[in-house]
Amino acid sequence: MSYKIALVKGDGIGPEVVNAAAAVLEKTGKVFGHTFEFADVLAGGCAIDLKGEPLPEESINICKNSDAVLLGAVGGPKWDSLPGELRPEKALLGLRKALGLYANLRPAKLYPALRSHSPLRSDIARAGIDLIIVRELTGGIYYGERGRRESKTYKGEEAYDTERYSVEEIERIGLRAFELAMKRRKSLVSVDKANVLESSRLWRETMHRLAKDFPEVEYKDMLVDNAAMQLVRCPSQFDVIVTSNMFGDILSDEASVLTGSIGLLPSSSVGDGKVGLYEPIHGSAPDIAGQGKANPIGTILSAAMMLRYSFDLPLEAKRIEDAVGAVLKSGLRTPDIAGKEEAVTTEQMTNRILGFI
Template sequence: MKQVLLLAGDGIGPEIMAQAKKVLALLRAHGLALNVLEGNIGGAGVDSEGVPYPESTRALVAQADAVLLACVGGKKWDNLPRDLRPEQGLLAIRADLGVFANLRPVKAISALSEQSSLKKELIEGLDLLIVRELTGDIYFGQPRGIEMQEGERIGFNTMRYSETEIRRIAKVAFEAARARNKSVCSIDKMNVLECSQLWREVVQAVSADYPDVRLTHMLVDNAAMQLIRQPKAFDVLLTGNLFGDILSDEASMLTGSIGLLPSASVREDGVGLYEPIHGSAPDIAGQNKANPLAMILSVGMMLRYSLEQPLLCEKIEQAVEAVINQGLRTADIAQKGQEIATTDEMGEAVCAQLQQLLAL
């Protein structure tokens, strides 16, 4: 039986995780063999055990086939030392799990096309996937720090990638493209960065094993422009950690709301960490206002990549789209004059649609 660990975290986390629990309970009632565990992370970990990634949670992570995490952070913990900040819990669990490939689908829903800041014709039918390397690059490279030199402070970080790191993330992108439209665009800055020169050379070499997948290369500054100019030209975008961090947040707004997008961070054996890409939204926490759809869609990604249940993932995606097509809207995706649904109402509506689809 598969083990799934739920980490509600902070802010709106408990509210949106409650909707994910409803979906999981429904799936279990329909025969999905699953053991559900729960733990604390982020500010909740600090409050319960004094650290953002408690040992009790680490022990549960070691047992899990997949981890479903809502969000971490909030003003309550802003003044803590760096090592006790809630965000450190997120970095620690990613490192503990060894998840190196971050997958962010960006798919437009026709009924929400007016929500995007781009023209309707640019985003209707949009369906792209960003594959971001998650454990290397400038965020983790050594040396790093802040030092005194010649009477003033300097800050420095090291952008670093090994051939092995590049090769394994490139394979993830090519495999994903094979199941989609067979096109990979690799993003780098090879005109000025040696790290990116190596990135391009290794990605090009890996492409030889995937003759059925078209590979193109693009400099990151141009890629940022093209995501706005013609986003539907992309299928799979392959990026390093720094560039992927920036481009994936840019792409998230193409659909009209960051509250609609899930993500998966996985390793070779299928174990993964699944989370919505939005933050903890402490300004609306506890008010039953948060959009739970990215959280629910993260459950879908977990089913697809870690639990080997792609058909159930598709049913969740269909249920979410059906609810949106019915006109249900939380505040972040509502237009002027539309009735606003609560977090609970949105979650219950998705479950009602999913119940119908499971009965077919």
């Protein structure tokens, strides 16, 4: 099979980690008989420098005509003084909107070789972490009505943001989560704040209705404050978590810290169309750009997610994931996870992973 992949290398360490992931995809393609056609796409700060805008129309069209998009990172201090609509981060929001992406998938996995890097107590870390958070991406309080006005109760100005969800929005994210649970360990936790928020009560009602169509999935509700505690107390209990935009934003960042380094973690944004957006969760790290210090694993694992979720190639995805696990077990470390051990470069880490594929 042949697949078209748009490469949004972006800023900072983005080009380094995307090049590493592309090399891994090419090697995997040779092993399994697939061809990957790559197209470079301008977006972020580099697009501002060359085109005067963070996401040129040409870049959107290339992404729409691809089978998937792999993104490195966008942004950096160089562009921090620009007005909001011209900031590099607008490229990411623009791509999500243009591609109709409403579900953010954020895995968190603690590799046995890196248990000592987790901030968790050793007995909790030994029990393992292998979960994925399904975050609703285009609704909720981040997209609701907002503004400022004179307060009628207190002196001066007040600000407000509105949490809003429709049944349709909840159903589509819920279906994604149940379908994902069916492909994993058949366990789903829906996180809300139904004891306080009306939007969460509608969320819970809708999820309960969906659960009837997936009797094989062990489903339960959990309040967000309890979920935040349980992620630290006993993360091994979780398989798939589904939640709203703001709760998912917070819980996915909490989960990422438990694994030892954000440089290891992938993510994807998907919708009803064929094109998904895959990216590591780390930033552009301009302070180490071009020095060979970047950890490429998060981007390489994002490429594995692409194979699994956009191309339906689970064996190929597992080959990459197993290669990453084998390299970490061998003791190879980039600076972010090296501690007192000797660190290797981005290229050395990539080459070792290629050797295990």
